[in-house]
């Protein structure tokens with residue numbers, strides 16, 4: 062990952078640094094997750110509001126994340142994105158998980174981080190990228206629509222909102238990176254003529 066750290070400019074002019082997550086980030090990462098509404102954390106199988114589970118990401122060898130990126134403003138983590146293939150049955154597929162701090166949403170940070178994670182997927186030669194999200198996640202759906210992700214499965218009433226008690230459907234969508242890479246190749250040939 063030689064292209065990191067990378068400067069990201071947000072819509073309000075704020076400049077953020079994106080870079081791989083490192084062991085000294087434990088404290089900042091713990092603080093980051095404390096600020097995230099619990100509903101947004103349902104996609105994590107661990108309880109990330111505890112310091113122990115965050116520490117285990119760094120110390121437990123079974124947590125093999127392929128790429129873990131954070132976006133940092135001064136010393137504060139303001140977004141975290143992961144490309145991983147834990148628990149996926151297909152060796153050519155990886156999943157993207159992404160969370161932006163509520164104070165930094167709507168400024169283009171999620172879109173830029175998603176793009177970087179997709180690129181990591183291409184570099185690692187995955188042919189399929191999977192995402193999971195709940196129905197009604199408008200901003201994430203908008204990000205996905207730019208790339209052409211298609212919902213493949215809907216798990217009905219799969220996630221319960223602790224505040225309202227209402228169960229929501231979980232969507233699993235995927236994208237074929239081979240097509241994406243081919244499309245980029247095509248544009249590259251068009252524009253280099």
Ligand SMILES: CC(C)(COP(=O)(O)OP(=O)(O)OC[C@H]1O[C@@H](n2cnc3c(N)ncnc32)[C@H](O)[C@@H]1OP(=O)(O)O)[C@@H](O)C(=O)NCCC(=O)NCCS
Nearest residue numbers: 101158159160161166167168169170171172194200201203
């Ligand atoms: C989903 C998430 C990562 C988006 O991050 P973000 O930084 O707000 O995203 P962006 O600012 O890049 O916005 C993405 C798109 O949504 C739109 N958008 C952002 N906030 C919106 C809102 N409140 N209402 C409607 N559209 C909105 C943006 O205009 C943009 O659309 P465009 O690409 O057509 O311009 C963030 O909301 C989040 O962390 N949610 C909780 C965790 C989650 O759901 N992760 C996804 C599943 S892994």
